[in-house]
Structure formats: C-alpha cells, structure tokens
Amino acid sequence: ASYAARAYGIRSAMPMAHALRLCPDLIVLPHHFDEYARRSAAVMAILHEMTPAVEQISIDEAFLDVTGCERLWGPPLEIGRLIQRRVQEEVSLPVSLGIATSKLVAKIACDVGKPQGLVFVPPGTEADFLAPLPIERLWGVGKVTGARLRRLGIQTIGDLARWDVGDLERLLGRVGRALHAAALGQDTSPVAGHRERHSIGQERTFAQDLGDPEALGRTLLAMSEDLAARLRDRHMVAQEVRIKMRYPDFRTITRQVKLPQPTDQAQVIHTHAAALFQKHWRPGERLRLLGLAVGGLLEGGGYQLDLFADADQRRIRLSRALDEIRRRFGPEAITRASLAGRRGHRED
Structure with a gap:
C-alpha cells in the first residue's frame, strides 16, 4: 500500500474488498512480481558492493554492517548517502535508511525517516x-x-x-x-550476512474470503507449479510440504508432511499439499489466505534421472522443457488449462 493509501488505514495483505470500503476512490494497479524481484536483486547487488555483511530480511529490506568500510567509502553517514544516490540512479527507486550502532535502533530510525529519509543516531544517543x-x-x-x-x-x-x-x-x-x-536501545544481535535458505513459500490473500473448493484447489495447484519451477531454477529439491490457512477471524493453522523422497516436481508437491488441505479444511469454511511452502531444501545437483522410473524421468524432462519455454517466452507462454489467466501472486 502506498503512503497515501495508508492514511486511510489500508495495509499490506488486506483483502481488496475491505480496502475499497475504507477508500472507495482507491486506485488499484496491476502487480509485476517478476519486476519487483529484478529490482530487489539489483538493490541487493549494490549493497553487497558496499559491504560483505548484508542480511536481507525481505524483498525490500536489509541490514548492513559497515564496520571497517570507512577507508573505502567514508563515515557511515556518507555511506548512507552513497547508497541512496546509487539506488536512485541505477535502479530508479527511492531508499530510506537508518544508521545506528544496533539493528534495533537502525530499523526504527529507518521507519521514522520514511519515505526517502536518512536518519543517523550517533553512538550514545540511542x-x-x-x-x-x-x-x-x-x-x-x-x-x-x-x-x-x-x-x-x-x-x-x-x-x-x-x-x-x-x-x-x-x-x-x-x-x-x-x-x-x-x-534503552540495547541490542547485540549481529548482522547475519548470508543465511542458508531452508524453505521457500508463497501466499495468496484473497480479495474476498473464499470458500469455493475448486477455486481453492486451483490456487494450490498454481502455487505448486510456481514453487516447483523455483526449486528447479535454484537447482534444489524439497523434503517437506507445508500449507497455511488463515480464516476471516485471523485464526491461522499450518500443517506439514514429510515427502517420501526429495522432489522438484509440481505433481508431487500438489498431491501432498492437496491431501493436507482435504484433511484439515472443512467444506464450507471460508479462508482469508492460503499459503504453500516447501522445506528441507537440498542441493539438487545430485538429483539423477536414472534413480527414477521411466514415467518419473519423462515428467522431469518435461518440467525442464517447460521451464525453458517460460524463461524464453514468459511465465504465461504455456500453462495448465485450469490455470490459464488465474496465476496467484508470489511471495517468499
């Protein structure tokens, strides 16, 4: 939600129907998640040029430890200004920064300075x-x-x-x-830097609370397809499948299952996700949000075709061929008939 929309009480992940009730004149723009991911990667690349100690906590937020970087880039305040200038010039995005001796105070300083501010909290004044x-x-x-x-x-x-x-x-x-x-501003947690990714996931917040089993099933299938493609793109396989269901009263449940063998195949992910869903969702229940994640990630370099039956080998080859088509011609170039025009939105 933009800052203008937030003034009406509209927040991220709010159902569209609720947002429109708060602001009937709300302007709703189409999403472009591939572009968001591309620009996020470009911003993070700039940050990694400034310091190796970068802890990314979301698609558009990160902590940096610039200790020892002064000889290269100057004092922290100058580093902050340089980051703002480079991101604006190279990625065409405004940036808010908070500079402090701890992650806690730096995050609050960043929030205070939004939008496009630079707030420096000198040591001892936290x-x-x-x-x-x-x-x-x-x-x-x-x-x-x-x-x-x-x-x-x-x-x-x-x-x-x-x-x-x-x-x-x-x-x-x-x-x-x-x-x-x-x-008191006391926080000794370090900037974690690179952290191994243990899971990837996706959630869909519905414009209106949804209880249609076919629509919910299509959502699970679309997320299974997307997560499988992301696994293959990262050369990883998953050992677990997890679903998340949030109800209109914001009650949330998660359920997971261990897979019989690691996979990067949508059919396997969807089969187990659908089984979990059928077991824990009661017909007629309406959901505010449905999420799917795969965990227990392993490097997939050793994921050899000859370990599987002929039918599995054909599915794996087909998946890789479809991935290549989508990379060349876009994600909608080829899809299941039941999902045509219905792809859900993507979140980590």
Whole structure:
C-alpha cells in the first residue's frame, strides 16, 4: 500500500474488498512480481558492493554492517548517502535508511525517516532518540502488548525505559526484561550476512474470503507449479510440504508432511499439499489466505534421472522443457488449462 493509501488505514495483505470500503476512490494497479524481484536483486547487488555483511530480511529490506568500510567509502553517514544516490540512479527507486550502532535502533530510525529519509543516531544517543517515540515503535510491541502497556501509563518508549525492570518482568514475564533493554536501545544481535535458505513459500490473500473448493484447489495447484519451477531454477529439491490457512477471524493453522523422497516436481508437491488441505479444511469454511511452502531444501545437483522410473524421468524432462519455454517466452507462454489467466501472486 502506498503512503497515501495508508492514511486511510489500508495495509499490506488486506483483502481488496475491505480496502475499497475504507477508500472507495482507491486506485488499484496491476502487480509485476517478476519486476519487483529484478529490482530487489539489483538493490541487493549494490549493497553487497558496499559491504560483505548484508542480511536481507525481505524483498525490500536489509541490514548492513559497515564496520571497517570507512577507508573505502567514508563515515557511515556518507555511506548512507552513497547508497541512496546509487539506488536512485541505477535502479530508479527511492531508499530510506537508518544508521545506528544496533539493528534495533537502525530499523526504527529507518521507519521514522520514511519515505526517502536518512536518519543517523550517533553512538550514545540511542535512548534519547527512542524516548519520545510511541511505544508501538518497538519490535515485539503489537496491538495487544501496546494496549496493555498503555493501561499501565506507558505511552512512549521513554516511559518504558524509566520503569523498574523487575516490575516489568513481574507484569510481563521474560518479555518485560527484553522490552526494557530495547527501550534503552540495547541490542547485540549481529548482522547475519548470508543465511542458508531452508524453505521457500508463497501466499495468496484473497480479495474476498473464499470458500469455493475448486477455486481453492486451483490456487494450490498454481502455487505448486510456481514453487516447483523455483526449486528447479535454484537447482534444489524439497523434503517437506507445508500449507497455511488463515480464516476471516485471523485464526491461522499450518500443517506439514514429510515427502517420501526429495522432489522438484509440481505433481508431487500438489498431491501432498492437496491431501493436507482435504484433511484439515472443512467444506464450507471460508479462508482469508492460503499459503504453500516447501522445506528441507537440498542441493539438487545430485538429483539423477536414472534413480527414477521411466514415467518419473519423462515428467522431469518435461518440467525442464517447460521451464525453458517460460524463461524464453514468459511465465504465461504455456500453462495448465485450469490455470490459464488465474496465476496467484508470489511471495517468499
């Protein structure tokens, strides 16, 4: 959602019908997920040129540790300005940055500076920077915890920092001590850098709560096809399949199954996903969101055709041929008849 839309209370993953009720004049634009992924990769490439310590946490967010990079690029504030300039010139995207001595404070500084801001919190001023901000700015403070803290008279992060840590721990348990440390700007978590990917997934948030079994089945099939193609593109195979179902009241359940053997084939993924769905979904139930993920990923370089029966070999060869057609002519160049024009949207 754009910043203008957020002013009406519209947020990411909100059903379209709800968003249109909040803002009847809302302008809805088509999505281009391949383009989003391309630009994300371009931005991340720039970040990796600045420092090897890059921890990507979403398609458009990352932490950087620039310790030791000053001799190459200058002080942190200059590095921030250089990143903004390069991303704007090379990828045509605005960037917001927060610079601080910890991930926690840097993330909050980045959020405060949006859109297209650059906020620098000098060492030793973390608590002063955080103090006037509303308590909900802290990681781990959602609606429920925020409401509970406000009932205690804690309106700002500074209010929380002034509380006795023992009292907070008695009231909130162990999270009370963690929140108190966060309110003081204390965070020692390192920038993780490269992390091995253990799963890939996709979710579909429906414009209206959906209870049609055929439509839900098509969604599972489309996601199975897309995840299988992504596995093959990364030369990986999966050992697990996991589904996620979210209901209109936001109750969410996840169920998973171990595969009899690793796979990168849509038919295998869909067979097990559909079995999980049929087992745990009751006819007539409406869903707000349906998700599918594959986990237990292994490098697929040793995934040899001669280990499988002739029919499996033919399916594997066919899948690879279809992948090549889609790479050359686009994802809609060839698809199942039941999915024509119905591809779901993609999220990691």
